[in-house]
Amino acid sequence: MAKLDERIGFIGGGNMAFSIGSGLIRGGIVKASQVMVSGPHIENLSRWRELGATTTDDNNDVLEHTDIIFICVKPHMLGPCAAQLKYKHVPSAKDANKLFVSVLAGTTLQTLEETFAFIGMSGLKMIRTMPNTSMQVGEGCTVYTGNAHVAHQDLEKVHLMLNSLGLAQQVPEPMIDAVTGVTGCGPAFVYTIIESLADGAVKQGVPRQMALQFAAQTLLGAAKTVLLTGKHPAVLRDEVCSPGGSTIVGVHELEKGNLRATIINAVEKSSLRSAELGKK
The missing domain is CATH 3.40.50.720 (NAD(P)-binding Rossmann-like Domain)
Incomplete structure (x- = not known):
């Protein structure tokens, strides 16, 4: 190197x-x-x-x-x-x-x-x-x-x-504030998702430390799959969702909770706030 x-x-x-x-x-x-x-x-x-x-x-x-x-x-x-x-x-x-x-x-x-x-x-x-x-x-x-x-x-x-x-x-340069909402603030959003996944596992009886390890590794594996396969996340998601299976039921709950819209909004608000910080 x-x-x-x-x-x-x-x-x-x-x-x-x-x-x-x-x-x-x-x-x-x-x-x-x-x-x-x-x-x-x-x-x-x-x-x-x-x-x-x-x-x-x-x-x-x-x-x-x-x-x-x-x-x-x-x-x-x-x-x-x-x-x-x-x-x-x-x-x-x-x-x-x-x-x-x-x-x-x-x-x-x-x-x-x-x-x-x-x-x-x-x-x-x-x-x-x-x-x-x-x-x-x-x-x-x-x-x-x-x-x-x-x-x-x-x-x-x-x-x-x-x-x-x-x-x-x-x-x-005009793209930097927009990207900030994803790359700069995104880790905090992902940590929240990891914690939530682990909480769900704990609720079902999995020990806390084990749940956190499994949740973090799951996100790591999913992210690496997106990067290495080049497939759209929606395609990869469909590959996991068997007809009538447990995954599609969980995805339905995410949609009911507006997870997608909430994350989009979070990125947007963080990007706008980033631009505001530079003007103060």
Whole structure:
């Protein structure tokens, strides 16, 4: 597998950042010694130190000493974070080579460029992404897009990193908020489904831990079947539903409960909320 020589930085060391950083280190894309992460409370970064990464409570350390910088703060903290960096940052020629990767929900490339305009006077290289936390187990799903200053080789480096943690695909920026409702928020929806399947099994007498394992494996197997066979989910569902059998009875109950409409609505609401977050 290809490796990167660049130093990788994370401004913000929360769950999403850790999913990406730990995945890159464990996957051998980068060494722990190449990674630096910042956060307001150094004591909260202990899991990064256990991986062997360098930690700091000064975001400017990451800006100055790394080459590919993931911006992993909450959307409402973007302005204060940029203001702090601007106060300390001393512009230099090396700024032009830095590549920034945002994971902020709903935050457009234009907003990112305007916010960090003090870096890279010849044009900030910014890539907007929407990853998900399944990256931590190598099964993430990420979409990304770059601004006009991003070169092809920059996109290749980001694709290498993100695709090593699951599936990564470049899409037009207007599609990112829509995809967020599926990939970014979808894991929470699926966890709810897994829990519900397990609850149903427990109700029928299956021990809790066993029920959770069976439910999770069932979803994993079903998802893999969709990906590997290329068949439409409806076709695969019909293959399981024998005439007059137990599965079709259960599917009927799902339809009566409006499961399909509820999930469609959840994706729609999450997508719209993602766009709203970037405007605040």
